[in-house]
Amino acid sequence: MAKTQTAFFCQNCGAQSSKWIGRCNSCGEWNTYVEEVIHRDNKHDAWQKISSLLPKPRPITEISSEVQDRLNTNNQEFNRVLGGGLVPGSVILVGGEPGIGKSTLMLQIALNLPLKVLYISGEESQEQILMRAKRLGIHNPNCYLYNETTVQNIARYLGEMEPQLVVVDSIQTLTTESIDSTAGSISQVRECAAQLQKFAKQTHTPVVLIGHITKDGMLAGPKILEHMVDTVLQFEGDRHYGYRILRAMKNRFGSTAELGIYEMTNSGLREVSNPSEILLSQREEEMSGISIAANIEGMRPMLIEIQALVSSAVYGTPQRSTTGFDPRRLNMLLAVLEKRMGFHLGAKDVFLNITGGIRVDDPAIDMAVIASVLSSVEDIPINHKTCFAGEVGLSGEIRTVNKIDQRIAEAQKLGFEKIYISKYNLKGIDTARSDIEIIPVARVNELHRFLFKLR
Ligand code: TYD
Numbered sequence: 001m002a003k004t005q006t007a008f009f010c011q012n013c014g015a016q017s018s019k020w021i022g023r024c025n026s027c028g029e030w031n032t033y034v035e036e037v038i039h040r041d042n043k044h045d046a047w048q049k050i051s052s053l054l055p056k057p058r059p060i061t062e063i064s065s066e067v068q069d070r071l072n073t074n075n076q077e078f079n080r081v082l083g084g085g086l087v088p089g090s091v092i093l094v095g096g097e098p099g100i101g102k103s104t105l106m107l108q109i110a111l112n113l114p115l116k117v118l119y120i121s122g123e124e125s126q127e128q129i130l131m132r133a134k135r136l137g138i139h140n141p142n143c144y145l146y147n148e149t150t151v152q153n154i155a156r157y158l159g160e161m162e163p164q165l166v167v168v169d170s171i172q173t174l175t176t177e178s179i180d181s182t183a184g185s186i187s188q189v190r191e192c193a194a195q196l197q198k199f200a201k202q203t204h205t206p207v208v209l210i211g212h213i214t215k216d217g218m219l220a221g222p223k224i225l226e227h228m229v230d231t232v233l234q235f236e237g238d239r240h241y242g243y244r245i246l247r248a249m250k251n252r253f254g255s256t257a258e259l260g261i262y263e264m265t266n267s268g269l270r271e272v273s274n275p276s277e278i279l280l281s282q283r284e285e286e287m288s289g290i291s292i293a294a295n296i297e298g299m300r301p302m303l304i305e306i307q308a309l310v311s312s313a314v315y316g317t318p319q320r321s322t323t324g325f326d327p328r329r330l331n332m333l334l335a336v337l338e339k340r341m342g343f344h345l346g347a348k349d350v351f352l353n354i355t356g357g358i359r360v361d362d363p364a365i366d367m368a369v370i371a372s373v374l375s376s377v378e379d380i381p382i383n384h385k386t387c388f389a390g391e392v393g394l395s396g397e398i399r400t401v402n403k404i405d406q407r408i409a410e411a412q413k414l415g416f417e418k419i420y421i422s423k424y425n426l427k428g429i430d431t432a433r434s435d436i437e438i439i440p441v442a443r444v445n446e447l448h449r450f451l452f453k454l455r
C-alpha cells in the first residue's frame with residue numbers, strides 16, 4: 001500500500017514545507033503551519049476525459065484570427081470592471097466580506113444572462129437560492145442550480161451540460177477526492193481551483209469563483225489562488241450603507257483602475273451609473289465641516305462629500321477617526337496644518353467621514369479634506385456650490401492632479417459654481433471659456449484666506 005504523503009502548509013500564505021516550522025519563511029507569521037495530506041491519486045483526476053481535447057502549439061497568427069469575443073454580462077458595471085465583458089476561458093475570483101452581496105451579485109448576473117449558466121452552491125440549498133431569485137424578480141430557465149461540493153461530481157455534470165458560464169459559491173466549500181484534508185484548507189482550495197482552471201482553459205468557459213475574506217481583509221486561502229486566476233475582484237462597502245463597490249485588484253484582460261458601483265436595494269443590486277448623485281448628501285442649510293472633492297475613481301469622475309468634525313479632546317490622547325479615508329494620510333494633512341499654518345490640532349479630536357461609506361484612493365481629495373477640517377475649525381460653512389481638486393504636499397503646497405479637465409467638466413455638469421485647483425494645474429485650461437469659476441491656489445494658507453476671507 002502506498003504510504004500517505006503529507007506536507008505542512010502555512011495557513012496564512014500557503015507556503016509549503018516538508019517539516020513543521022514555527023515561523024513561516026515566506027510571510028513571517030508565527031505558528032501557522034498545519035499538516036495536510038497531499039496524496040494524489042490519478043484515478044480521481046476529474047479532467048482525464050477532457051484531456052483528449054488538449055490543445056496543440058499553433059502559430060500565433062492562426063490563433064489571433066479566431067479570438068472569441070468577450071461575453072456581455074448585461075450588467076454594465078460588471079462589464080466595466082472586467083474590461084468590457086467576460087473573456088472566454090478566464091477564471092475570475094470575487095472576494096468580499098460575508099453578507100456584502102457576493103452571492104446576490106453573481107446570481108443576478110447568472111439570471112440576467114441569455115446563456116446556459118451553472119450556479120454551483122456549496123453554501124445554500126436550492127430552495128434558499130430560489131428565494132433569493134424570487135426577491136430579485138428574475139426568471140430564467142437557462143440558469144441551472146446545483147448543490148455539490150465534490151469537484152469530481154461537478155466535472156461529470158460540466159461535461160454533460162456544457163454551460164457557457166460557471167459560478168462556484170464558494171471555492172472554500174469545494175473538495176477534491178484526490179486530497180484528504182477538509183474543505184477550505186489551503187491544499188483543497190488550491191487543488192480545486194487548479195482543476196476548475198484547467199476546465200476553463202480547455203473548454204473556453206468562463207468560471208467565476210466566489211471567495212471568502214479573512215478578518216484583516218485578505219482573501220481567505222492561499223495567496224497562490226490569486227496568482228492562479230486571471231482576475232481578482234473585490235466587492236466592498238460599508239454594511240450600514242447601501243452602496244457597494246466592485247474593484248479589480250488584478251486583471252489580466254483589463255485595467256485595474258476601473259470600478260463598478262452598486263446600490264443594494266430590496267430587490268437586488270441596482271447599477272449606479274451616475275455616482276456623483278448618490279455621493280452628495282441632500283442638505284438644505286449650509287453647515288461647517290463639509291466640503292466636496294472632485295475625484296476620479298477608476299476612469300470615472302465623481303463628486304464626493306467629506307465631513308470633518310474638529311473638537312477639543314476630552315481625554316488625554318486626542319482621537320483620530322476616519323471612515324473611507326486612510327488615517328495616516330489624515331495625520332499627515334493635520335501635521336501640515338499644524339506646521340505650516342500654526343493650527344494647534346494636536347489637542348483636538350478629529351473625525352472624518354466620506355459619505356456613502358466608500359473608500360477613496362485618489363490623492364486629489366487632499367484639498368477637500370483640508371478645506372473641511374479648516375471649515376470645522378473656523379466654524380464657517382463652505383458654499384455648497386464649491387468643490388476642490390488638489391493634492392497637498394508636505395510643505396503645504398497644492399500639487400497638480402491628473403485629468404483636471406474631466407474633473408472640471410463633471411463639476412460644471414453637476415451645477416457647481418467654483419472649483420479650487422492647484423495653480424500649477426492651470427496650464428492648458430481655458431478659464432475664460434468655462435462656466436464654472438476656476439480658482440488657482442498654490443498653498444494651504446492661500447486656500448484658507450480665499451475660503452474664509454480672513455486676514
Ligand atoms: P449575500 O449576497 O448572501 O452576501 P454574501 O454572499 O457576500 O455573503 O448577502 C446579501 C445581503 O444583502 C443580505 O444581508 C441580504 C441583503 N439583500 C438585500 O438587501 N436585497 C436583496 O435583494 C438581496 C437578495 C439581499
Ligand code: MG
Binds near residue numbers: 102103104169
Ligand atoms: Mg454568499
